[in-house]
Amino acid sequence: MFRPSKIRRSLAFLSFLFPGVASTDVYKYVDSAGHVFYTDNPRHSGYQRIIKTPAAFLFYSPSKKWPSGSGFSEKNRRQFASLIDAAASKYSLDPALLHAVIRAESSYNPEAVSNKGAVGLMQLMPETAARYGVRDRYDPGENIEGGAKYLSELIGMFQSDVRLAVAAYNAGENNVIKYGNKVPPFQETQQYVARVLNYYNRFN
Structure with a gap:
């Protein structure tokens, strides 16, 4: 018994x-x-x-994240605000843009896992994490640091075109270049860019 x-x-x-x-x-x-x-x-x-x-x-994917547009998400936004602001300052990013990407990627869930294997607040893939020295993708500080550095490099690569940088964050810089420095014709990427820019405008 x-x-x-x-x-x-x-x-x-x-x-x-x-x-x-x-x-x-x-x-x-x-x-x-x-x-x-x-x-x-x-x-x-x-x-x-x-x-x-x-x-x-609870396994997380882009279609199954912590509730967005609720107090729960807002609570986590406040919880990680200092880390986000610090990374934004370090990599010369607008904090509102970093918040917008995190909101679109994980809704501020540090344990989010996509069906493709992206992890954490900024949904870092293993190769991206390795590229930017992120050892623990679930660690909010490391995750934000790696994602912010990557986003900053993309903004520099696409000459401060936020729209293209955001598209590259989702689809990869090679796809943006492949399609003539335009948002790739992928429905997921186009919807992602629109969502991030919407959040960006709201946070500004």
């Missing part, structure tokens, strides 16, 4: 191994014969909540 103490130890171990999991409640019910039942979905009022436990992994 499982005991609450054993469950708690098991769950604590899982939480340590997988810190990015969602939480739910666990309920206990003892019937008239003394049988003990545990569930996260109680079906009658006889169940009593005993613990909170990790229930399911």
